[in-house]
Amino acid sequence: MKWSLKLGSVAGIKILVHWTFVLLLAWIVFSEMRQGSDLQTTLLSVGFVLTIFACVVLHELGHSLTAQRYGVQTKMITLLPIGGVASLERIPENPKQELLIALAGPAVNVVIAFILWLALPSLSGVPTEEFFTRITPANFLYLLMFVNIMLVLFNAIPAFPMDGGRVLRALLSFKLGRVRATQIAANLGQMLAIFFVFMGFFGNPFLILIGVFVFFGAYSENMIVQHLDFLRGHSVREGMMTNYVTLSPTETVRDALDKLLLGSEHDFVVEQDGQVVGTLTRMQLIQAIKNEQMQAPVANIMTQEIRTFNVQDKLSEAYSELQKARASIYPVLENGRLAGVINSDNINEFILIKSALAH
Incomplete structure (x- = not known):
């Protein structure tokens, strides 16, 4: 992706960070300064976000390394302010392979959350609202566990281009075929996207961005699959x-x-x-x-x-x-x-x- 910095590579997969990621870090620093936070608190907040995105990289590597088992290569993983994108050269048409590739990413977050749950002592009492809004050395790993659980739940939404949409398409493909399964999954994804946008106007504006991303992602996936179906058998x-x-x-x-x-x-x-x-x-x-x-x-x-x-x-x-x-x-x-x-x-x-x- 243009204007990206290479951080390294894993199993031949380049790990890139887009320049807009700097804007996210700048916004975090600005927010902490506006709240009067000291340098240690500001650095802790930045470190927490970087740790979350390290989990995002591991999530995308879960997809990519599983895809490699089926001969599908991944050119790069790019970190954006809204998450990570693994550039798989193609999505397997075999529903079993697509299902396993789609599940591999959230499975990584499940493992991370489970390891943290085993390692951390149980919380005494119900956490207060401040526990989730202020990052401290005491709650850093607890919040990281919570974020990984949220990543699993978010990606479980049955809408392209999230993992849940691909899982739904793969499951439907076993009975309905890839084209019809994609139409159903894409239509459901677009309905959810409209709901996100609607809720965004009355609550969190970030839902509007997610809704637009999901709507056009579902539309694009549906069109590509239909086009490939028309081209099948032609030279x-x-x-x-x-x-x-x-x-x-x-x-x-x-x-x-x-x-x-x-x-x-x-x-x-x-x-x-x-x-x-x-x-x-x-x-x-x-x-x-x-x-x-x-x-x-x-x-x-x-x-x-x-x-x-x-x-x-x-x-x-x-x-x-x-x-x-x-x-x-x-x-x-x-x-x-x-x-x-x-x-x-x-x-x-x-x-x-x-x-x-x-x-």
């Missing part, structure tokens, strides 16, 4: 464009700009004698203009490290790749030679046509 050959404009590596930036203005292409494949040597985007051309490189050959500014597809590859795999990759266009090869190009717009048109034909 890249069926979804690629065969009418396209290419550039040669010796053409200049000015030549490329002329082709950009004359046609509808925003991005180009650079090829020589049928062999793909790179790609060139509109933004690269604009940058070349700013750098006064009008007469430079496109070979000097093109992207040379590119991913290609074969005409026989699954169209669903190309769709998934385009959803998570930064590249806007991919060359399609047949017997090692350029046969077409594919991008998100063309696949979306393919899905639209297939959806219309299905009705």
Whole structure:
């Protein structure tokens, strides 16, 4: 994720913290200062939040390491002010595998809370309200146990993209299939999201943020699964464009700009004698203009490290790749030679046509 700092890696999984996380820590420091807290209390509050997010990292590692058992890799875990995000390359369509991956994260929090419960002495009497609002060395670990229990309960909400939504989808998939199960889980998630937003206007405004996050997360998950279902059984050959404009590596930036203005292409494949040597985007051309490189050959500014597809590859795999990759266009090869190009717009048109034909 852009503007993130790498903290380290575990089992090949990068642990990143987004720059906005600093805003959370700054807000905590500001809140403590406004209450007149001394330096020790302020540092304790910051330390408590950092400890919570250490538990969040362990939660996400639970998902990621379980996914690795099923051949699903995780590129990174990113810490945001609202929690952690594990970037799994895909969600398994096997309901048993998805169920175990979804349960693995909350299971880590259950283990943490259980260990703390065993290690800490029992509380005498009912805790006061101040016990939960002021962090002290005496209640630090008790509150950490409580937070881990809350993380389990929060993630149990049956709404995408929370773990509870994936658990519900996996359980429904055993009987109803993945597409129908996703529709039910997504609809339930969106209803809960609307409820969160409604309650947020009368109580905690943070519920509004959670509601929006859940609503669009559920909508996105439902759309992706439906799209993949439409693409199932189709090859890249069926979804690629065969009418396209290419550039040669010796053409200049000015030549490329002329082709950009004359046609509808925003991005180009650079090829020589049928062999793909790179790609060139509109933004690269604009940058070349700013750098006064009008007469430079496109070979000097093109992207040379590119991913290609074969005409026989699954169209669903190309769709998934385009959803998570930064590249806007991919060359399609047949017997090692350029046969077409594919991008998100063309696949979306393919899905639209297939959806219309299905009705």
